[in-house]
Amino acid sequence: MTTTRLNRRSLLAGTAAATALSMLPRAARAKELLRMSTLGPGTSPNLVMTTFANIINSDQPDYEIQVNATGAATRHVLEVAMGKTAFCMSSPALHALMSNQRAMFAKIDQAPELAKKLRTVLNFPMGVYHIATYESSGITSLDQVKGKRVFLGPPGGAAYATMARLFKAVAGLEEGTDYEAVKLGWDAAAAAFQDGNLDVYCNPTNAPSPVLTQIAVTNRIRFLGIPDDLLDSEAVKALANRPGFGLGTLPAGIYGKNQVNEGDATTLRVTVGIVTNEAADEDMIYAMTKSFFNGVEMMRDGAPWLTAINPDAAVKDLNMPLHPGALRALEEMNVEIPDVARM
Numbered sequence: 001m002t003t004t005r006l007n008r009r010s011l012l013a014g015t016a017a018a019t020a021l022s023m024l025p026r027a028a029r030a031k032e033l034l035r036m037s038t039l040g041p042g043t044s045p046n047l048v049m050t051t052f053a054n055i056i057n058s059d060q061p062d063y064e065i066q067v068n069a070t071g072a073a074t075r076h077v078l079e080v081a082m083g084k085t086a087f088c089m090s091s092p093a094l095h096a097l098m099s100n101q102r103a104m105f106a107k108i109d110q111a112p113e114l115a116k117k118l119r120t121v122l123n124f125p126m127g128v129y130h131i132a133t134y135e136s137s138g139i140t141s142l143d144q145v146k147g148k149r150v151f152l153g154p155p156g157g158a159a160y161a162t163m164a165r166l167f168k169a170v171a172g173l174e175e176g177t178d179y180e181a182v183k184l185g186w187d188a189a190a191a192a193f194q195d196g197n198l199d200v201y202c203n204p205t206n207a208p209s210p211v212l213t214q215i216a217v218t219n220r221i222r223f224l225g226i227p228d229d230l231l232d233s234e235a236v237k238a239l240a241n242r243p244g245f246g247l248g249t250l251p252a253g254i255y256g257k258n259q260v261n262e263g264d265a266t267t268l269r270v271t272v273g274i275v276t277n278e279a280a281d282e283d284m285i286y287a288m289t290k291s292f293f294n295g296v297e298m299m300r301d302g303a304p305w306l307t308a309i310n311p312d313a314a315v316k317d318l319n320m321p322l323h324p325g326a327l328r329a330l331e332e333m334n335v336e337i338p339d340v341a342r343m
Contacts, residue, residue, distance in 0.1 A: 031064040034086035036274075037076035040069045040186025042211035043203065044126045045089040045272055048309060052274065055295035056288050063284065070185065072157035074104045081114035083277050090118065091126070091272040092244030092319045094158045104156055116278075119323035120341070121285060122292070122314035122330075123273035127206035128248035129163065131267065135220035135260050137199050142224050143171040148199035149180045151189040162239065163202045166268065169235030170226055200224070204270055206305060207254050216255040223250050225265030244271040244317040271317040278323070285325025293333065311335045 038049040046069055053065035065087070076088035077098060097103045098115040105111040133139045139148070145167065152167075152175065153159025164181065167173045175181035184192060186203075190211045193201035203209060215221060230236055231247065240247050248269025252261045276285065293311055300306045311333040315322070322330070322341040331337060 032062060034063055034065050035068055036065050036087040037068045037071065037079065037085055038089045039073065040190075042190050042205070042209060043186055044124075044205045044209075046186075047210075047305070048124050049087075049089060049274060051296075051299075051306075052288075052292050055292050059291040059295060060287060063288070069187075072154045072160075074156050074158065077118065077275065078108070078111075078114060080275060080277055081117045083279065086280065087121065087274055087276050089272055090275040091158060091270060092123075092317045093162075093242045093270070095275075095320050096243045097158075103161055104158075115320075118275050118320055119278050119280070119326075120318060120320055121274040121276055121289060121323055121326045123271055123316055123318060124313055125206065125308045125316075126204050126270045126272040127209075128250050129159075129166070129202060129204045129268045129270070130207070130209060130212060130250060131163075131224040131265075132193070132201045132203070132212060132215075133199060133222050133224065134196075135222055139199065139224070140222065141171075141227070142167060143173070145171065145200055145224075146173060146178050149182050149197070150175075150200040150202070151182050151184060151193065151198050152202050153204075154185050154189075155181075155183045159202065159204055162204075162268065162270075165235075165239055166226075169233065169239060170230055204268075206308070207250055212255060216258045218258075220258045220260050221255065222260050223265045223267075225250065225267050228266070231266065240268060243319045245269065273314075273318075275320070276323055280323060280325070282323070282325040282328070285323045286329045287325075289326045289329035290332075293329075315341055 036049060036053055039045045050067055053067050056063060056065050073089055073094055076085065077090045077094060079085040080088045095115060095118065098105050098111050101111045139145060152163035164175045173179055182198060189201060192198050194215055226236060239245065246269050248267055250265040250267055252264050253259055296306050296309050311330055312335055314330060315335060315338055318338055318341050321343045327337065327341065
């Protein structure tokens with residue numbers, strides 16, 4: 001299988017071409033176009049990765065990242081591993097499934113070998129799984145979702161699989177049998193929930209989510225959680241103890257006066273990251289990693305959500321090696337690198 005190299009040098013035919021290029025004014029040089037796949041608007045990965053692209057496009061004159069916010073992460077990681085896309089969002093849990101040819105990768109024989117071609121650029125907290133419903137629905141707990149229309153996540157994606165398992169673990173409900181798991185993408189699902197065409201809307205994102213904040217301005221909403229007496233159950237622990245996962249808290253009142261929860265909701269939290277192909281140019285990834293964190297530092301005062309995006313968080317929950325360029329950049333930032341991140 002041929003893997004496309006994602007480096008600027010692949011544009012140069014030889015020494016003569018390189019010399020000619022160096023003599024051109026910077027503005028006259030053609031930028032190398034790189035595709036980045038992420039989740040749809042309203043999700044934390046979209047926000048972080050769009051910010052990444054904007055910083056790189058502004059600060060790195062030789063590259064232009066184009067963001068694709070359609071499709072599921074399952075397909076995206078396969079495309080990066082095959083060299084068809086430069087960057088995408090992945091997660092420790094998704095990488096573990098791909099490496100072991102499980103769940104959504106069960107029928108993809110080459111998945112374990114493709115997983116070996118992936119490298120992390122940086123990790124970041126995706127947030128907590130929001131399980132939202134309108135107060136007018138009368139739903140106050142997960143066991144009341146039976147017979148309802150539910151968006152778990154895009155079909156075939158990691159979010160869909162996670163929420164399906166959570167509904168089964170907490171309430172014993174099977175998707176497609178006990179409730180309708182509506183098959184939509186992130187954008188369409190947000191619109192459907194806003195229009196009242198979904199009873200329950202699930203979204204793993206940092207709180208407060210822009211999508212749900214907008215809805216809560218004019219609607220009373222409730223967030224469902226895991227009951228305290230089930231937190232130590234084997235089924236819930238199996239979900240929370242997966243790579244990159246854990247238990248998290250969605251605070252009461254974080255969406256304002258129209259959030260009707262009287263207490264915090266316990267749910268799942270998850271770490272995700274930006275990944276690339278092992279063949280990506282080391283100097284390119286190094287420069288991008290440095291540019292991104294420098295840009296985040298400058299933007300942080302005007303964007304409080306960036307507080308959680310920092311070099312130390314970039315190596316949290318890693319279960320695949322860092323790309324050598326990212327490793328070099330993070331070492332220069334004095335980040336303590338875990339052994340798993342080194343090849």
